[in-house]
């Protein structure tokens with residue numbers, strides 16, 4: 140049976156961690172959900188891991204629609220989330236709705252938007268019109284040039300307070316999941332307690348409601364040094380399927396992420 144937002148909220152209520160992974164095609168969609176992954180995130184990270192770009196900024200709406208369609212064709216069970224690419228939602232809420240509707244038509248069940256206060260009006264506008272919104276706070280890769288690189292966010296007290304306020308306000312505006320990327324574990328813990336929406340962490344410590352990784356990081360495919368929050372699950376596995384099963388078991392069993400993957 141297809142997982143829904145209600146399924147995910149019930150998992151949190153029952154103390155079960157949510158497992159998410161990025162996914163960009165039909166074959167992996169089938170494999171990942173058969174291994175027990177709850178959320179398939181068609182992330183704009185595809186710009187980096189599939190297209191070889193230096194950032195996610197060049198990814199277009201048309202490319203996202205294509206990959207969402209591929210994932211949706213391979214999937215029967217998972218909850219599918221699509222990233223709204225850079226420039227497809229920041230103008231105004233009407234632009235965001237027009238473009239989000241294309242991603243939902245392609246097979247996504249929810250869209251993910253990066254940003255805090257600047258996204259409140261758009262979040263409310265989308266949710267009022269039936270588009271579920273996944274907030275994304277902390278290291279927001281579409282703002283890499285503003286942030287001065289891929290760095291841990293929310294370390295200073297004022298930044299941490301602002302991030303927590305952003306999470307509270309986005310939930311009040313209707314966001315029903317919250318991605319927390321590269322922030323101190325203690326801050327992610329505080330945000331998770333402060334909001335009713337499940338939090339999904341990447342580089343945000345063990346206390347989020349669930350975890351996400353970029354599929355290629357889990358498979359040990361990265362150029363140069365692995366990010367601190369990543370783990371190569373191919374080590375000790377005899378197949379890709381088994382590596383993903385180990386990731387699912389380690390997140391559900393609260394063995395991943397460990398302190399060595401957290402800030």
Ligand code: KIV
Pocket residue numbers: 161180181182183184185222320341351352353
């Ligand atoms: O695009 C992406 O892969 C993401 C990650 C943070 C999971 O948003």
